[in-house]
Amino acid sequence: MEGQGKTERIFVREQSIPPRPAPVSERGFLGWARANLFSNWINSIITLVSAYVILDVAWTLFDWAILRAVWSGSNRDACVSADPSVVPGACWAFVRAKFGQWVYGLYPVDQRWRVDIVYAVGALALIPMLIPRVPYKRANAIFLLVVYPTMALILLTGGHFQFSSGTWLTLIVIMLAALGIILFFSLVAGILELRMSLTNWAVISGAVLLLFAVLSVDFGLTRVDTPLWGGLLVTLVVALSGIVASLPLGILLALGRRSKLPVVRLFSVMFIELWRGVPLVTVLFMASVVLPLFMPEGTSIDKLLRAMVGTALFAAAYMAEVVRGGLQAIPRGQYEAADALGLSYWRKLRFIILPQALRIVIPGIVNSFLSLFKDTTLVSIIGIFDLLGILNAGLGDPNWASPQTGPTGYFAVALIYLLFCSGISRYSLFIENRLAVGHKR
Amino acid sequence: MSDAAQAANTTQPEIAVQITGMNKWYGDFHVLRDINLTVYKGERIVICGPSGSGKSTLIRCINRLEAHQSGKIIVDGIELTDDLKKIDEIRREVGMVFQHFNLFPHLTILENCTLAPIWVRKMPKKAAEELAMKYLERVKIPEQAHKYPGQLSGGQQQRVAIARALCMNPRIMLFDEPTSALDPEMIKEVLDVMVDLAQSGMTMLCVTHEMGFARQVANRVIFMDEGQIVEQNEPKEFFTNPRSERTKLFLSQILH
Numbered sequence: 001m002e003g004q005g006k007t008e009r010i011f012v013r014e015q016s017i018p019p020r021p022a023p024v025s026e027r028g029f030l031g032w033a034r035a036n037l038f039s040n041w042i043n044s045i046i047t048l049v050s051a052y053v054i055l056d057v058a059w060t061l062f063d064w065a066i067l068r069a070v071w072s073g074s075n076r077d078a079c080v081s082a083d084p085s086v087v088p089g090a091c092w093a094f095v096r097a098k099f100g101q102w103v104y105g106l107y108p109v110d111q112r113w114r115v116d117i118v119y120a121v122g123a124l125a126l127i128p129m130l131i132p133r134v135p136y137k138r139a140n141a142i143f144l145l146v147v148y149p150t151m152a153l154i155l156l157t158g159g160h161f162q163f164s165s166g167t168w169l170t171l172i173v174i175m176l177a178a179l180g181i182i183l184f185f186s187l188v189a190g191i192l193e194l195r196m197s198l199t200n201w202a203v204i205s206g207a208v209l210l211l212f213a214v215l216s217v218d219f220g221l222t223r224v225d226t227p228l229w230g231g232l233l234v235t236l237v238v239a240l241s242g243i244v245a246s247l248p249l250g251i252l253l254a255l256g257r258r259s260k261l262p263v264v265r266l267f268s269v270m271f272i273e274l275w276r277g278v279p280l281v282t283v284l285f286m287a288s289v290v291l292p293l294f295m296p297e298g299t300s301i302d303k304l305l306r307a308m309v310g311t312a313l314f315a316a317a318y319m320a321e322v323v324r325g326g327l328q329a330i331p332r333g334q335y336e337a338a339d340a341l342g343l344s345y346w347r348k349l350r351f352i353i354l355p356q357a358l359r360i361v362i363p364g365i366v367n368s369f370l371s372l373f374k375d376t377t378l379v380s381i382i383g384i385f386d387l388l389g390i391l392n393a394g395l396g397d398p399n400w401a402s403p404q405t406g407p408t409g410y411f412a413v414a415l416i417y418l419l420f421c422s423g424i425s426r427y428s429l430f431i432e433n434r435l436a437v438g439h440k441r
Numbered sequence: 442m443s444d445a446a447q448a449a450n451t452t453q454p455e456i457a458v459q460i461t462g463m464n465k466w467y468g469d470f471h472v473l474r475d476i477n478l479t480v481y482k483g484e485r486i487v488i489c490g491p492s493g494s495g496k497s498t499l500i501r502c503i504n505r506l507e508a509h510q511s512g513k514i515i516v517d518g519i520e521l522t523d524d525l526k527k528i529d530e531i532r533r534e535v536g537m538v539f540q541h542f543n544l545f546p547h548l549t550i551l552e553n554c555t556l557a558p559i560w561v562r563k564m565p566k567k568a569a570e571e572l573a574m575k576y577l578e579r580v581k582i583p584e585q586a587h588k589y590p591g592q593l594s595g596g597q598q599q600r601v602a603i604a605r606a607l608c609m610n611p612r613i614m615l616f617d618e619p620t621s622a623l624d625p626e627m628i629k630e631v632l633d634v635m636v637d638l639a640q641s642g643m644t645m646l647c648v649t650h651e652m653g654f655a656r657q658v659a660n661r662v663i664f665m666d667e668g669q670i671v672e673q674n675e676p677k678e679f680f681t682n683p684r685s686e687r688t689k690l691f692l693s694q695i696l697h
Contacts, residue, residue, distance in 0.1 A: 336506050337543035341557035341609060342532035351556055355547050 064089040065411070070404075072096070079402040091404040095412045098394045102413075105230020105385055111222060114155045115233055122148065130427060132434060145244065150211060156229070156237075158221040163212060171212065175205045193344060226304040230385035232416070238308050238376040238386065243369050245312040250319025250368075251354070254327055257320065268320070275317035280378050283310045288382035307379050315372045322364035326357030359435050366428040370421050387413055454481040456515075457613050457644045458503055463512030465498065472498050474668045476512070482612075485645045487655040487676070490665035491691060496648045499665070500615045503646070504535045517612055533561060536606030540618040542598040544590035550577070550601050551586040554608045562609065569608070576604040580634050596627025600634055607638075614638065616647040650695060656680065664688045 025031055037047040068089030070079050079091035095102075104112050125144050128134040153159075182201055186194040229237070256268030275283070287306040295301070330353055338348040358365070380389030391409045394400070458480040465473040472495045480486055488496045501507040502514060505521055505528045514521040516531045545553050554573035558564040564572070577583045580600040582593075590598055599619055606614060616635065620628045632654050639645055639658040649655070655662050655676050662679040664672040664687075672679070672688045680696075683689045 331543075333539060333541055333543035334545065337537075337539065337545070339506060340504055340532060340535075340537040340539075341605070342529050342561045343557060344529065344561075347560050351548075351560070352545055356545075359547070 075399045076402045076405070079400075079404050088404055090408040090411065091400075091402060092408060094394075094400050094402075094405045094408055097400070098391075098409075101390055101394060102231045102387060102416075103233065105233055105390055106228045107224060107230070107233065108222070108228070111224055114221070114224075118152045118155050121151070146207070149241075150214060154215065154219060155221070156224065156233075157226070158219075158223040159215060160218040160221070160223070161215045163216055168212075171208065175201075175208075178205075193346075226302050229304065231390040232387050234304070234379065234384060234389075235373075235376050235387045237304070238311055238379060239373045241308050242312040242315045242372045242376070246315035246319045246368070246372065247365070249312070249316035251323050253316060253320035254323035255349070257324055258327060272317045272320050275314050276321070278314075280311070280314050280375055281381060283314050284378055284382050286310070303382070304384055307382065307384055311372065311376065311379075315368060318371075319365065319368050322361050322368055323357065325364065326359075326361035327353065329360050330357050359432075362428055362432050362435075366425060369424060373421060373424070374417065387416065456480070457482045457484070457517060458646070459513070459515045460503075461513045463502065463509050463514060465495075465502065465507065465509045472668050473502070473509070476670060478663070478670065480613075480644065480646065482644050483642050484660045485639050485643075485658050486647070486661050486663060487659040488646065488648045488663045488665060489650060489652075489655070489691075489695075490671075494665040495668040496665045497617050500617055500646050500648055503613075503615060504532050504537055506537075533609060534611055535613045535615060536609055536611035537615045538599070538602050538606055538617065538619045540622050542590070542595070542602045542622075544598055544602055544605070546590050549587050549589055550582075550593070553590065553601060554605045557605070558608050573604070573608050576607045577601070579607070579637070580604045581630075594627060595623045596630045599623065599627075599631045603631075603634055603638070613644045613646070616645065616649065618648050618650075620649065620651055652680070652696065664691065666691070 021027070022031075025034060038044045066089075068087070069092050070088055070090070071092050073079065073093035074097070078093045079088055081088045100109075100112075104115050107115055125140065125148055129137070129140050129144060134140075179201055182192060182197045186192040186197055253268045253272055256264045257272065259265045259268070284307055287310040288303055291306060292300065334352055334356070335348065338352045343351070376386055377388040379386050380392065385393060391413050395406055395409055456479060458478070460476050460478040463473060463476040464471070476499060478499075488499065490496050498507055502509050502521075503516060508523075509521075517534050519527050519531055521528065521531060544550075545556070548556065551570060551573055554576065555566065555569040558569040558572060559566055562569075574583055574586065577586055580603055582597055582600055582604075585593055585597060585601070590601065593601065603619075619635070620631050623631065628651070632651060635645075635647070635654065636658055647654070647659075659676045661673055662676050663670055664679070664683075664685075666687050672683065672685050674684075679688075680692065683692055
């Protein structure tokens with residue numbers, strides 16, 4: 001009796017139990033399927049019904065897009081069957097015939113090489129930028145943000161802009177105004193560091209003057225005005241310029257909205273609320289129809305440029321609120337610790353606050369980028385032919401009028417948008433995970 | 442009492458912080474009332490008091506994390522006003538350690554320590570890293586230099602926070618309840634670092650409830666209640682012979 005009691009209440013393990021593999025029913029595909037698809041009879045029925053629906057849809061699509069599809073032809077006859085019992089599938093011949101227009105718009109065919117160079121250089125510069133391991137990120141970024149846009153502008157338009165003396169005068173007035181603001185904020189308000197701001201001002205002013213000088217040089221390229229641009233070219237130009245401009249502008253607006261200076265805060269709040277309170281369609285109409293009425297006689301700003309600025313400012317207002325959400329998520333202790341170390345306002349933002357705040361709001365930022373990319377389709381209502389606009393124009397071509405032309409065109413364009421958008425979203429997930437590894441808890 | 446403290450008292454005392462007739466309000470709430478306090482170089486001052494008594498607010502006024510509304514605060518010979526340049530000048534010379542460490546979670550321990558020396562003191566990166574390693578060794582965690590704050594224990598994080606402040610070579614160190622957020626077993630490692638720092642002659646103002654620490658290193662203990670300095674005295678006298686009723690009550694509650 002006593003001995004038994006002892007062994008039950010006092011126990012010492014002398015040999016540890018080695019781990020054994022789990023039973024087959026818990027492992028591999030079978031185990032996964034059992035746990036997730038067929039765990040009880042309701043799940044099993046749902047699994048079977050869903051499998052049937054998915055396969056049915058997939059088969060119908062495959063049948064339409066591949067098996068019954070028409071791949072070549074020079075006009076609508078290819079896509080219309082003479083025999084009523086045979087219903088033709090997707091009319092890929094139409095996409096093939098119009099693909100050049102989709103990519104280049106009405107850009108003159110003998111000048112399309114210029115667009116090709118812009119596409120190719122852009123891709124070649126962007127890819128190393130997106131791969132974290134590749135070095136020289138700073139040089140790469142400067143190329144992408146300064147040199148490349150200038151090059152693209154000259155190649156696409158032909159350069160050789162004629163600037164009037166008024167333009168140069170305006171430029172100098174703006175620079176002096178900026179200098180005045182810097183002097184005010186550094187000497188009187190004490191928010192900016194004088195020497196650093198002056199160097200920045202000199203560098204930026206120099207760059208702007210150089211830009212205008214380069215733009216007025218004659219490179220011997222034929223002029224191609226923006227009404228001839230179209231398709232993917234316009235979509236990418238509007239979307240990328242919007243993306244690149246809206247993030248820094250949004251950050252500045254978000255900071256302005258949290259500023260202690262009443263004027264800055266009021267301006268930021270008004271700007272954000274105004275642009276957020278107006279539909280993009282209205283913004284575009286204002287830019288294309290109303291704005292020219294207020295311009296002095298004889299001056300005109302390119303319609304595409306106006307649309308670009310409109311979309312960028314519109315996106316910036318949304319971006320500002322996304323970034324503000326990130327700023328609010330940073331604990332007060334982070335600001336205080338940076339202050340206590342004597343870091344200036346801008347360094348505190350650059351090294352402590354923004355890296356953390358922007359990382360938090362990556363999903364929101366990408367959301368804004370994606371909706372901006374798709375919202376560019378709205379420029380077609382003011383007569384600019386983006387990818388969707390050029391498709392619609394092509395659908396009106398009587399040469400290609402057939403029941404399958406429309407569905408095929410929309411399907412193909414949807415695929416192109418999907419390709420770009422899912423690319424952006426997959427890349428953002430990759431970056432998010434990479435940054436999360438950096439400071440795991 | 443250590444020799445350093447004696448030395449600081451006998452040689453010609455230089456003033457590190459001087460607060461005269463200082464008042465502060467949060468809205469209508471009078472947080473700090475007529476504060477007068479002079480801290481000499483090399484002095485170690487412990488500030489204690491019940492929660493809400495204004496002790497944290499007081500030391501946060503010294504590096505302008507909080508602004509005062511009346512009276513004068515002179516730190517290291519510079520008066521604190523709205524002038525941002527002077528505020529930055531003072532913050533460079535005054536290190537601070539917080540209750541919740543406030544390390545920068547996206548930077549490694551080494552980067553946490555080198556950021557301010559590089560960008561505020563304009564030190565070359567290499568020199569800043571050497572300096573940081575020196576202080577990380579002093580707080581006994583050089584092997585953690587390349588980890589992120591989230592991978593360290595609370596006690597280790599607080600020691601990094603002390604090293605980060607020391608990397609600016611401050612003349613004055615402020616501690617705002619540095620051990621209150623720590624597990625009991627980690628308090629000692631942080632206090633050991635603080636004792637070591639005190640023995641090196643650093644001017645320190647500590648808000649803390651660690652009475653053992655106060656007895657061991659403080660020159661003066663200040664007791665605050667309802668935004669006022671109620672009593673200040675040498676630690677021995679303060680603990681054995683408190684004069685005000687409020688102090689007696691407070692001590693009877695925390696020492697048991």
